[in-house]
Amino acid sequence: MTDNLTTASNVSIALLHYPVYDKNREVVATAVTNLDLHDIARSAKTFGLHRYYVITPVVEQRALSERIRSHWLDGWGATYNPKRKAALELMRVVDCLDTAIADLEESFGKKAKIVVTGAQGRANSISSAELGELFLDAAQPYLLLFGTGWGMTEDVFNRADYVLEPIKGRGAYNHLSVRSAAAIILDRLFGER
Amino acid sequence: MTDNLTTASNVSIALLHYPVYDKNREVVATAVTNLDLHDIARSAKTFGLHRYYVITPVVEQRALSERIRSHWLDGWGATYNPKRKAALELMRVVDCLDTAIADLEESFGKKAKIVVTGAQGRANSISSAELGELFLDAAQPYLLLFGTGWGMTEDVFNRADYVLEPIKGRGAYNHLSVRSAAAIILDRLFGER
Numbered sequence: 520m521t522d523n524l525t526t527a528s529n530v531s532i533a534l535l536h537y538p539v540y541d542k543n544r545e546v547v548a549t550a551v552t553n554l555d556l557h558d559i560a561r562s563a564k565t566f567g568l569h570r571y572y573v574i575t576p577v578v579e580q581r582a583l584s585e586r587i588r589s590h591w592l593d594g595w596g597a598t599y600n601p602k603r604k605a606a607l608e609l610m611r612v613v614d615c616l617d618t619a620i621a622d623l624e625e626s627f628g629k630k631a632k633i634v635v636t637g638a639q640g641r642a643n644s645i646s647s648a649e650l651g652e653l654f655l656d657a658a659q660p661y662l663l664l665f666g667t668g669w670g671m672t673e674d675v676f677n678r679a680d681y682v683l684e685p686i687k688g689r690g691a692y693n694h695l696s697v698r699s700a701a702a703i704i705l706d707r708l709f710g711e712r
Numbered sequence: 713m714t715d716n717l718t719t720a721s722n723v724s725i726a727l728l729h730y731p732v733y734d735k736n737r738e739v740v741a742t743a744v745t746n747l748d749l750h751d752i753a754r755s756a757k758t759f760g761l762h763r764y765y766v767i768t769p770v771v772e773q774r775a776l777s778e779r780i781r782s783h784w785l786d787g788w789g790a791t792y793n794p795k796r797k798a799a800l801e802l803m804r805v806v807d808c809l810d811t812a813i814a815d816l817e818e819s820f821g822k823k824a825k826i827v828v829t830g831a832q833g834r835a836n837s838i839s840s841a842e843l844g845e846l847f848l849d850a851a852q853p854y855l856l857l858f859g860t861g862w863g864m865t866e867d868v869f870n871r872a873d874y875v876l877e878p879i880k881g882r883g884a885y886n887h888l889s890v891r892s893a894a895a896i897i898l899d900r901l902f903g904e905r
Contacts, residue, residue: 527882542793554747558889567882600735602887647905687904689720689760694795695895696751702892703899710896711880712840 527709529627530654532563532663532701533572533619536580538675539668549667551580556587558698559665560606566709569626569660571609572619584612616664616675623660631660635679636704637670638693644684647707653681654708663704665697720902722820723847725756725856725894726765726812729773731868732861742860744773749780751891752858753799759902762819762853764802765812777805809857809868816853824853828872829897830863831886837877840900846874847901856897858890 534555537548556573563571573584588610590596591603613619623631634650654661664671664679676682686695686703695703727748730741749766756764766777781803783789784796806812816824827843847854857864857872869875879888879896888896 552747554745554889554891558892561887561889562892564885565879565881565888602885605885606887686758686899688758689902692757692795692798694754694799695758696747696754696891698747698889698891699751699755699895702888702895703903706879706896706899707903707905709882710900712900 526654526657527567528569529657529659530568530661530663530708531570531572531619531623531631532559532568532665532705533574533616534559534697535616535664535666535671535675536573536575536577538672539666540670540672541668544669546672547668548575548577548580551575551584553587555667555698556584556607556610557603559701560610562702562705563609564606566705568609568705570611570623572622573610573612574614574616574619575612576614581612581614588612619662623662627658627660629658629660631662632680633662633664633678634681634683635664635671635676636683636700637666637676638685639670640685641676641682644682646684647704650681650683651708665701667697719847719850720760721762722850722852723761723854723856723901724763724765724812724816724824725752725761725858725898726767726809727752727890728809728857728859728864728868729766729768729770731865732859733863733865734861737862739865740861741768741770741773744768744777746780748860748891749777749800749803750796752894753803755895755898756802757799759898761802761898763804763816765815766803766805767807767809767812768805769807774805774807781805812855816855820851820853822851822853824855825873826855826857826871827874827876828857828864828869829876829893830859830869831878832863833878834869834875837875839877840897843874843876844901858894860890
């Protein structure tokens, strides 16, 4: 549902840098990309989400992400561009998915339902419209997961409560950036038309 | 209209680095951002567009953009990641909007209609649904313009045939990245639901 009733304040988004596949289907931790932090934070803020989790087990990568966040929140960037500040305020840098889930449980007093997204369809995929209906239960927190690299591992898919159907374009090519895919999915779920 | 009849093969997209405003509403040429090339090319390819023009009057910036394009088209990148190649094949680096329009006229034998996009609404804005209807005339080329920096100048808006209504989120915050905005608009126009 993309009507005005759909709320986004019980919905959060997470970007997983681990566990994901690389090109050769090895499980790896990918590097954090600066524009993933900004773009997805700005999309999350535009569509009224609760929180944006950046997930990586690599200590140095978390330190880098925190440094970027601080620059725009408290540093020179905060006065240079307050719009960046407003977006990055939603961002939390955490070591693993369970930490994000625990953080949401603290906020909502309830375990979040996990929704995974990806370029491949699954037998049990649900549509944006169906997911929008579920979001109407504002007491239930939801966490939308996006992967980096060549996608989230099977383990992540297996622990999800829902799998969102993939974005279809025109033809066989289906290789959007994660920044673009996140923007499109949030618009489908929460955008006004 | 987001039905299957809407074609995208008469529609191209352009990213303007000039003339755009900076923070203080001075007219400037912005720098090319590597991920703008990739992300928008991948979105354009996913949604079946004709061409993606990167517009900048700065010679060095065009050379840089061409170098990135060559890396993925003919260089090491082409074998490393053929999906990037398929997307960047749509990309043309040109010096100004008129060159893009001339290039489209050569392909279609007809002057393209110009559609500008931006975060501000205009009195004469049209909706994605209305624009999708216009696109059904497959003999008529269209060029969707996206700006960088703090947005395209009034001159660009004034020469447009249509102004697309802005993307509305939830609340007053409306600061999507150009990569995200382009993805959302192409999905609204051409995505299957």
